[in-house]
Amino acid sequence: MMRFMLLFSRQGKLRLQKWYLAMSDKERKKMVRELMQVVLARKPKMCSFLEWRDLKVVYKRYASLYFCCAIEGQDNELITLELIHRYVELLDKYFGSVCELDIIFNFEKAYFILDEFLMGGDVQDTSKKSVLKAIEQADLLQEDGKERNVQ
């Protein structure tokens, strides 16, 4: 099970955070700060996996944005790496060649897509088409809902 997912920029600005295990606010902040430091200090050619505290951390950099997942001991690192990639693909498809700015300004959309893709820290739907279909459906139905409310 994934414990948390962080998106942060090369400058160490947090762009998105999703926690799948209850944790105190203070502890979260401390972990984010520490992990960012560790990941940002790594050189480009280094391994994408870390053993950090009692967790395994998998990270990947896309342009100026780091995607970083913490998983548990039994989980598969490589598939987590591909999970990050699949998420980026989804974002890309939704926003149309996504850049960091899309995520900065529309982070709630990024959250919605993530929620459709992962649920409670586990992969919910691995089919790209059906994730996007669900999101689009929600977007469309929102229109209906609004009209209904107006009426």
Next chain:
Amino acid sequence: MSDIVEKTLTALPGLFLQHQAAGGSGVPRVSVSSRLGSLIRSITALTSKHEEEKLIQQELASLKATVAAPNTTLRLMKECMVRLIYCEMLGYESSFGYIHAIKLAQQGNLLEKRVGYLAVSLFLHENHELLLLLVNTVVKDLQSTNLVEVCMALTIVSQIFPREMIPAVLPLIEDKLQHSKEIIRRKAVQALYKFHLIAPNQVQHIHVKFRKALCDRDVGVMAASLHIYLRMIKENPSAYKDLTGSFVTILKQVVGGKLPVDFNYHSVPAPWLQIQLLRILGLLGKDDPRTSELTYDVLDESLRRAELSHNITYAILFECVHTIYTIYPKPELLEKAARCIGKFVLSPKINLKYLGLKALTYVIQQDPNLALQHQMTIIECLDHPDPIIKRETLELLYRITNAQNVSVIVQKMLEYLQQSKEEYIIISLVGKIAELAEKYAPGNEWFIQTMNAVFSVGGDVMHPDIPNNFLRLLAEGFDDENEDKQLRLYAVQSYLSLLEIENALYPQRFLQVMSWVLGEYSYLLDKGTPEIIITKLYRLLINKSTTSETKAWIMAAVTKLTSQTHSSKTVEKLIQEFSVSLDTCMRQHAFELKHLQENVELMKSLLPVDKSCEDLVVDASLSFLDGFVAEGLDQGAAPYKPHHQRQEEKLSQGKVLNFEPYGLSFSSTMSSSGCTGRQSPAGISLSSDVSGNSAETGQKETNSLKLEGVKKLWGKEGYLPKKENKAGSSPELQPIAQDSTLVENVDQMIMKKDQSQALHHSEEEAEKQRLASTLFVGLGSESAVSLLGKTDTVSHKFRRKSKINDTKNREVTSTHNINCSSFSPLSNAPYEDNDHLNSFQDKEDIGLKKCSLGSEFLESGLKSESLTELHLVENFSACSLSPPSLFEDNSMEIFHPPHPTLSSFANEISLTSSLLEELNEHVHSDLVELCNNEMLKVSSCKIWKDDCLLLVWLIVNKSSLELKNMNLEITSTENFKILEHPGFCFPVIEAESTKSIQHHVQMEKLFTEEDLSGCVKYKVEEDPYIQLEFSITLSLLDFIRPMKICTEDFGKLWLSFANDVKQNIKISDSQANLPFALKTLQQKLRLHIVDIIGNEGILACHLLPSVPCLLHLRAHEGMAALWFRSSCSTLPDYLLYQCQKVMEES
């Protein structure tokens, strides 16, 4: 930074357009973007953290005003929420908005609701109190006809939901499992998975439905159900073996490309699904040849199909290898897997190399040859620039360490340690080095030096066990006396030379170790007089960076050394200096030292040389002061009361008036001495010197009783303070001392490396070869198999002597002696109900003798409070079998039992009666029904045997069908220990028959009342398992047995117990006479009355298996003063509670 800003500016117009195109809902989006956008832009433009903080605080203030305003529209609220989320992400708290997020989720239209739910899931955590307010909204949305609303509700449920509110939504979500839309079914399954994680017993009844989900026609739903299965199988693999075939079939279909193309990821079919299935198969096949047999084919196919083209196939391969090595081995597959690992290890891609090392680490114990194959790669990885790779390599080497390669591997580890700064890594690595050094050390010097390095690097972050174990090892020694001496001597010499260095800073823990060793073993030095060492220690003592804890250790060492010297100026100086120290602890030590020094004989006997492992006999109850205390009391001093009693009295005095006269002068008469100071109530009849002796012997007994583990080492040294993690002891890591002498071996290693780097490339290769030969020595193929076992047994060079075991044995025998005194006869201890029973039997001998169960039922029928109505009915009908005419009418009036046939009862009765006859000599409880359905009934009975609590379970098959694979399993908890295997299996229970199972239960952790729960599972023909759960309440009293001892023994024991609890409780008039009160205790708590003297009584009992507890009771003017003593620190409190309860009840 600048490129981002630039990009922002150029991209913005495009962004807005694009959003309109993508999302569709144009108008609100722009306003959202513009407000949020301007916030983001202005933050990006700022240069300092301070400015950002100011801006955000402003923003939050305005947001707070907006959300609180009554005329804020929901649309505006939604936009505010987005900004709040942003502020939280930057690390600013905005708790004022949480309640509004919930409101938005409740009231908004779909668009707003979605943001509301998102905000809730980001703001709140699982235990947040506001979450309760969300439950209603979720319930409403789950019932909505709008799919999107249902989806949102299911999503939020799977993210955060208060555990105690699960029942409110559970039926709704269960319904969704039958929903026509697969997306809803899938999300429902995942929501249930979440429930399974946080409250497994709440979803236990829907396990059948999970199976349906597994067979769902939609792949997504099936995949979702695998999460649950993975979890459940991890917890209990044996229960799902029958599903192996299905999982294998699914995996075959997936691998064979039978799924829709949608699920392909980079043209690999459903990799997530594959990995999930592989993990499940691994869990199922572990240690199970038969199940593994089923999986071999599909694993082989998976390996074959995964063509190496993309990361994703490597991910599958990695999982495959993992599974192959987890399940019952098959040589062919292992060979293929090993080849696969090779591909990882040899890959130029660093991620794959890392995983290759990981896989090697995992399989190395099964197959050490694999390490040999890849030794050159491993050597290369040892010097890899990425520390993560290095660390994984060390982990691998740690697994293959043996006596021959230990020094090289430990050197490599120490090297890594020097570069590492992360605390987690240091702690784990230091622990590993210490373990290896202890196991495989090739020689004394090497061992001491390695441990020196461990202590100086690991410093104060390492696990406290490391120094403790090290000291114990040193103190207890090995089989060879000479060897021990040399090791100790070498340690002393090495520490002395370390202390020689000017300005060297060592971690506090290291200093403590040094001072202990120097204090204990410096007598082994020929030339050095204690004076020199004392001077060195003194220098440490006055060092400012030494913490007070360490100072206490040093002081203890100085004290020991002083006893070996005649007179020392340094000691004089030290005493003088610290007698006026502000640190009270140090001052006390100084005074003690001063007084001891004046009496050399006493000092020598108190601090004998090299006796750290022998027991010093101490009279902990200070009985030699009894005379002094009595004298003091005679002169009118107030009796000593322990802290908690004083506290209690202070509290009770606040509430009620004190009617007893103040300042009552106690005379040392028999009657009052019972409540004085620490004088023993049993000492009444004993002369004082006898009590002194008895105390000593008694103390010895407790000493051996309490001995366990490391504490022992320090316990004997009266002067050494207890180790504790003081907050004050400097937590920061001491920089690694650069002094070459400290870690000579490491420096040598580095030098060697430097040299080798300077040399020619080919020589580097040669060096690697050499390193390889040193590293992988002992891993040769011919010795490979036996090696792991052999090294473990042979080369445990520094294995601890089994002194502890000796003492344990002694302990056992001593406690056994206490036990040997037989317990009171049955009549002493029964519950009142049993008296009841007896009288019944006396009255009616009409056929009741034939089945004692009948009378059991009669009695339990009378005691209807503990029984369910149904049970009552059955009982009566059962009774009607054996005709006690009195109750026949009753049974006619009350309804007939629902299903069961009478014959099964006859069965049950006969079985029970035989069982009970068998155990007739023991006191037992009534047969209580625990659970029941139309097929079977489980009842249980407690039998209070002298040496244990025996639980008897009766399983009655009421139906006319055979029950198959009946399993009875007791859930293990920390509170109980079940002496047998906690599960039990009957292959078949015939129709209308009864089986019984017995378990011996022991108490592990003290409690007043705890439930022991378990379940029975069975099959009827080929239907799935049916499960019935039950629980039975066990109380402390079930584990208390009378301890029959004489007054004299009582006295001895009393003095030897250090834990006591006193309490005054009110007693009613009826209990005013002491014998009656004692009788109550005897009957209800099963205490043994040892003696009654005037208005005082002494009682004894023990907690199974053998924890004694003594009670002294004095009745006085409507009050009873209870005074417990025991060798267990918590038992008196629990017993006190029970006493209070029964005294109040009666």
